[in-house]
Amino acid sequence: MKKINFASDNYAGVHPTILQALNAANEGDCAAYGNDRWTLEAIEKFKEHFGSSSEVFFVSTGTAANVLGLSTYLSSYQAVIAAETSHISSDECGAFENYTGSKIIPVKTGTGKLTVDLIASCLTDKGNVHRVQPAVVSLSQPTELGTLYSLTELKEITAYAHQNGLSVHMDGARLCNAAAALNVSLGSVTRECGIDVLSFGGTKNGMLGGEAVVFFDTSRELPFNFIRKQGMQLSSKMRFVSAQFTALLSNDLWLKNALHANALAHLLKEQLEPVQEISLAYPTQTNALFARIDNEIVIKNLLDTYAFYIWDHDGMEVRWMTSFSTTHEQVLDFSQEIKKQIVLFNKSF
Ligand SMILES: Cc1ncc(COP(=O)(O)O)c(C=O)c1O
Missing domain, CATH: 3.90.1150.10 (Aspartate Aminotransferase, domain 1)
Known part of the structure; x- marks a missing residue:
């Protein structure tokens, strides 16, 4: 049965509107690897929601979005501070550690949520050559326990992280659920809260498959095109991922x-x-x-x-x-x- x-x-199927978009994109041949009009259109849609200076790259899985996005911010002696219950720490089969050679510092939280005090407790060995050096804080919004950071909590954390030289990643595999629950826009719960890099989920919210890495921090040199290709995540038939995102981000x-x-x-x-x-x-x-x-x-x-x-x-x-x-x-x-x-x-x- x-x-x-x-x-x-x-476990859910594909939303009919996404299927229609896939069908519409199945129109003859076009350039591969994202050099197509569907991908340009989808990137413009992301910019509408997340701000015009956002840099957007599509990948196939949430794990890839997390690992490749984070890898941009780390040398192998550096580390990511994350809740013990976070997907990167407990549900990605060590993909992050295997791929980057860096370490995750798992933090017990009780609620799935990091706090400024919990992050501070991971910084006591800053400068100690015998210890890995935290470089990024990773927050899941919503958390893997279904809980939410308020905008105030996010702003407190990103301000503290930036003051302490840390970048902030958000695992937003279910960011749409978080923004909907908080009744805020996608941009206000990410860019406007000081997030540097976002893993944005489409698959769990009605797409057939596709996730995005979105950089808000464009002050730095980001060779993510190369990181994605070397990371085996540059889809040749990118238009089919892109067309899904345009549909998801259109008409609410x-x-x-x-x-x-x-x-x-x-x-x-x-x-x-x-x-x-x-x-x-x-x-x-x-x-x-x-x-x-x-x-x-x-x-x-x-x-x-x-x-x-x-x-x-x-x-x-x-x-x-x-x-x-x-x-x-x-x-x-x-x-x-x-x-x-x-x-x-x-x-x-
Ligand atoms: C919070 C969170 N992040 C990332 C992922 C990874 O997604 P994927 O299974 O597509 O690699 C999941 C998957 O369930 C998730 O729940």
């Missing part, structure tokens, strides 16, 4: 998709809040819920019909995630089923 997806927005599709995914996560939360057997591990701010059920039988039974991740090592915390294609009905059915399984379990004792 095909399971109903509450596992990830990566990015916002509509993200608002929908966020709203359905909130609906699930509202349905489950009264259930005393369930506690939410973190505030539900975007499109993910992290719930403790403390009942492995209920979790196992739910997994027969629904796909979702068991999140922690004791197996009692789960992640439920919604996407642009999750339906209202699926959320109501899922919450009914969760409640039913809890009642059945309680009756059996």
Whole structure:
């Protein structure tokens, strides 16, 4: 039986408007490697959202965006400060370390969010030749725990980082969900908060595939064209990535998709809040819920019909995630089923 997806927005299909854009771009032959009109158009769209001086490069995966974007800022003796739960630290199979030879300094946060104090605690060995030297702070917005930095928190962190000679990277694999939840523009939660380089996600918000590395810090020499090619991320048929981005960033599709995914996560939360057997591990701010059920039988039974991740090592915390294609009905059915399984379990004792 095909399971109903509450596992990830990566499980979702492709938004019909993106498919139409792909079809429209499938028009005869054109120059390869991004020297085509679709890529020029997509870069202009990014500039509309992120500011005209932004430099934009498309890549195929979020991991590539993170690793290649970060690599621009580092020598191998330098390091990135990131939350222990960040994707670069815990979910990219050491890609960053393997590719750059640099180290990630993982920081315990509790919420997925770095703070100025936590960053400061990583700087005590500055100048000590025996220690790696932090050069970049990497923030995920939203975090891998679905939590959000406010604009004030972002500005505090970037100001502190810049005062201390650090650049700031943002992993925005779900930046659209964050901007939608904060009710702000894409530019105001990135460039205007002092971010230097952004990994911008398209795949999780309705695209077939494609991510972007966006540099706001253009004061430096950025040979990213070469870094991307050497990093095996220069697609020859770039127009098909570009056409998707133009569609996503036009007519508020990015916002509509993200608002929908966020709203359905909130609906699930509202349905489950009264259930005393369930506690939410973190505030539900975007499109993910992290719930403790403390009942492995209920979790196992739910997994027969629904796909979702068991999140922690004791197996009692789960992640439920919604996407642009999750339906209202699926959320109501899922919450009914969760409640039913809890009642059945309680009756059996
Ligand atoms: C926060 C975050 N960053 C980066 C990535 C990496 O994306 P990809 O799987 O396309 O490499 C993911 C994927 O789930 C993610 O959740």
